[in-house]
Amino acid sequence: MKKKKAVSWLNSEFQNLDLVDLLGERHFLLRSLTERLWNDSHEIYISNSEWFIMARIYKKQPTIAYVSKYVDISRQATHKFIKSLESKGLVEIKNAENNRKEKCLSLTKLGEECYEKNEALKATLEEKIADKIGSENISLLKEILKMDWGLSRDYYNNTENK
Incomplete structure (x- = not known):
């Protein structure tokens, strides 16, 4: 009963x-x-922020500065998360x-395995949705989200100065 109330809410x-x-x-x-x-079914705890960082690293070798720039996390916190990922062997x-x-930065073999397992988990969730x-609605939503909306990180900065 609780689940139904939560969903209707x-x-x-x-x-x-x-x-x-x-x-x-x-x-x-x-x-x-x-x-x-993920965390309920795996031994290695990985936070959303850590997943976000791992996504920027997967199959690449970006600099810490690059990752810091393209995750919406403070530079100091990004460094902390990277150190945490390193200590976990990821x-x-x-x-x-x-x-x-x-x-x-690069993902270790374990890091790549975890990332790929998490991608499979998200694919299963997408199937349930x-x-x-x-x-058809999933495909349409994905296409809409991929479209150029005429906005960028620079958009806010340009409108802010007017």
């Missing part, structure tokens, strides 16, 4: 939200769910080839 709460808040609430709900699903930190001050709202 969510649905009624979502009815009065604008686009930005709807996207934010759904994002928060999905991220919380995927984090809980990330390796190396000196950059061309610049000894810069450090490059598709069962509820239809695979």
Whole structure:
């Protein structure tokens, strides 16, 4: 009974939200769910922030500065999360080839395995959502989210100065 009340509360709460808040609430709900699903079934605890960082590293060797720039986490917190990922054996930190001050990141074999398992977990979640709202709607939603909305990180900075 509790689950039904929670679902109907969510649905009624979502009815009065604008686009930005709807996207934010759904994002928060999905991220919380995927984090809980992972952490309930695996020995290595990985936070959403750590997953976000791992996504920027997967199959690449970016610098710490690059990762810090493209995750919406403070530089200090990003460094803390990277150290945590390193201590869990998920990330390796190396000196950059061309610049000894810069450090490059890569996922370890364990890090890649965890990342790929989490991708499979998210794919399963997407299938469950598709069962509820239809695979055509999932495809349409993904296409809409991929479109150029005429906004960027620079958009806010440009409008702020006017």
